[in-house]
Amino acid sequence: MGPNGGGKSTLARLSNGLLHADSGRVRVAGLDPAREPYLVRRRVGILFQNPDSGLVAPFVEDDVAFGLENLGAPREEMRERVAEAIRAVGLSGYERREPHTLSGGEKQRVALAGLLAVGPEVLVLDEPTSMLDAAGRREVLERVHALRGNRTVLHLTHHLEEVLDADRVLVLNAGRLVADVAPEWLVSDATLLRENRLVxxxxxxxxxxxxxxxxxxxxxxxxxxxxxxxxxxxxxxx
Amino acid sequence: MKIELEDVRHVYAAGTTFEVAALRGVSLAVEPGEVLAVVGGTGSGKTTLVRHLNLLLEPTSGRVLVDGEDARVLRRSELRGRIGLVFQSPEEALFAPNVFEDVAFGPRRMGVGEEEVEKRVQDTLQRLGVAHLADRSPFALSGGEKRRVAIAGVLAMHPEVLVLDEPTAGLDPATRGELLDVVCGVRDEGGTVVIVSHDLDEVAEVADRVCVLECGEVRAFGRAADVFYAEPRYAPATVRTAALVARDYPGVGRPVSFRETLAALRGVLGRETT
Structure with a gap:
């Protein structure tokens, strides 16, 4: 969490080599994302803010398969993993729908399925609900919640209610890590909230x-x- | 300025297989000096609706009236100066080498004199809390700063009606609050504001009236309290809480804003203690 300009999105992009650190070290499972971005990106998937920016294919199932195709997965395995990912985000029956006809919440779930199909150990969610209506937000958050336990989730958000169930909350402000606390601690610390423009x-x-x-x-x-x-x-x- | 929509329909891609009726006969009036919030789910027609207010989109059928006159007879440039529209993600349209030039673009295009342009730009940047960024490149700003600069660019044209399409999406809560203060400031000075929002809690803080759209039709329209208490699906957390408490304690009334609601709930607890 943290104010606009605090460094949240930069951190997300450093984690899979979209951006490179000027100094210091980033390691993901011992790998340097700047040097081995392709290996790292199999392990770290990022879901971005805008539901329209990440969808590329004419049909939902092709879109979900896109990442796997790039990795050269065998056809049969690909079919299974795509079906499984679509099921995991609650979109079974949507396989032949055209992404542009879906609601914002559904589009974000398609994008999430595309990440899940690749099977990353870490999911980075960069404000995945900020462009969605209340119903869309609930849909996406429910799916994210269901993923807990299976993998690491790094969830970037401005909404405190979205982090109340988190194990840890990191607060970034002006490019610095200013807190690493439990959510109950954060909500009861009025000064910490105010200083970091959180409400x-x-x-x-x-x-x-x-x-x-x-x-x-x-x-x-x-x-x-x-x-x-x-x-x-x-x-x-x- | 009063803007009226009379039975406005809007069909995208008419006559093709992609045909979509985004507005299906919408009639409503934006009264001078009010803050009108337009709410509704994704795809309900909110953006299509507000783009009709300055005829950026023209109705497939029906009419838009400005002060009782068909808007089509007005010059488009005049209409767009008087009704300022801030798009969703307006920061994508920033283009000038520095913030000052970007905000100055609109008023200059309207033929405002250079001295007045300078004054307006400085005042508007001040008002949005970004005066210190005047010489910076708009591309080197944070998301929240960009958003404020983009809104300044429309405000600097001194529109009579300010139309904001999802102005706070993606902003941190404190920046969101500051922007809503700007909205209230525009209204307090006699301006009219139309705001599209997904965030019902923020609508509760600023709106005089609320229009709920569903599938391109007006589902509810009226004073904020009337709409929220009649349509629990579109009610903010304040109203949902008060409506539940009112089942046992009707004295809680129909508060809408955070302040009203806190006072009403305190009343319930306080009265029971005496």
Missing amino acids: LPTVSRLALGLGLPPAKPRTPEELAAAVGERAERRVGRR
Whole structure:
């Protein structure tokens, strides 16, 4: 996380050799992405922000197969992996759809399937939901969530609610790493948030303003329940 | 300036197999001095709609009226000076060697004198908090800075109506808040703003009225509170919370903005303690 211009996208692009470090070292599984970008890119897949910028083929299944084709995968194996990847993003039945007829959320899931087909150990998501509507955002986040445990996910985002389930949160500001903390820690540190131009989700800010723990209610439903409970307790006490 | 859409239909690629009816008979009015938010899912016609306001797109059928007059009789250059449209990802259109020149392009094209251009550019950059970038190349800025410079380029033309298509997508929350303050500032000075957004929480903070589009048709249109409380699917977190609390505590009312909602919820807790 971190403000615009903090260095998030630069970091993502250093991780698979799209950009090279002026000094210092980048290693991915012991490999230098600047020297061996093709080996590294099999292990690190990046999902970019704009759902329209990454789709290349006339049909969904061809698009998902594109990365594998470039790697020269055998035809049968390719078929299986493409089908599996399309299933993993919940788009079975979309194989022969034309990408330009899909919604933003569906396009991002096609792009994600293209990455998954190659089977990277690390997925880098560079603000994958910032151009999507609420429904599209939910679709993509659900799929990302389901991938946890299988592989490493580096998720770049401005939305604090998207990182509440993360294992660690790194905060980049003006090209420096300024925090490496647990998400609960970040949401309860008002100074750290302010200095890095981060704002709590609306539900958390309402909770905080009502004297409730900000990390606890995550949805309007949970917040309304907490408010109701507290109001009732007070009635009971009286 | 009042802008009215009368039964506007817009069909892309008419007569081909790619034909899509993006607007299917939309009628609405943008009242002078209001902030009107246009919301709806991807593909609902939001962008197509706002591009009709200055006739960048022309209706396949129906009419656009400006102060009661058919917009087609007005000169396009005049129309586009009076109705300033900021595109989605406007930073892609930055082109000049430095920020000052980029922002000066619009007013110069409108025939504004050089002295006035200079003043406008400086004022607008100041207003968007990027005055210190005037001599920099627009290509060497961060995403948030580019976005602000691009919006400055439209604001510097002093449009009567400012139309913003997804102005905050991809910005950090603090920059988003600052941009929304600029939007409110334009309205407070008597300007009119039409803003397209996916972020209902930000719509709750700025909109006087809300238009919900679905599949190219107006699904709901009216004052923000009326629309949000009638259409829970298109309601921000504040309204969704208050609507749930109101089942047991109707005294919470119908707050919309963050401040109103916090005060209303405090009221529920506070009143029960006395």
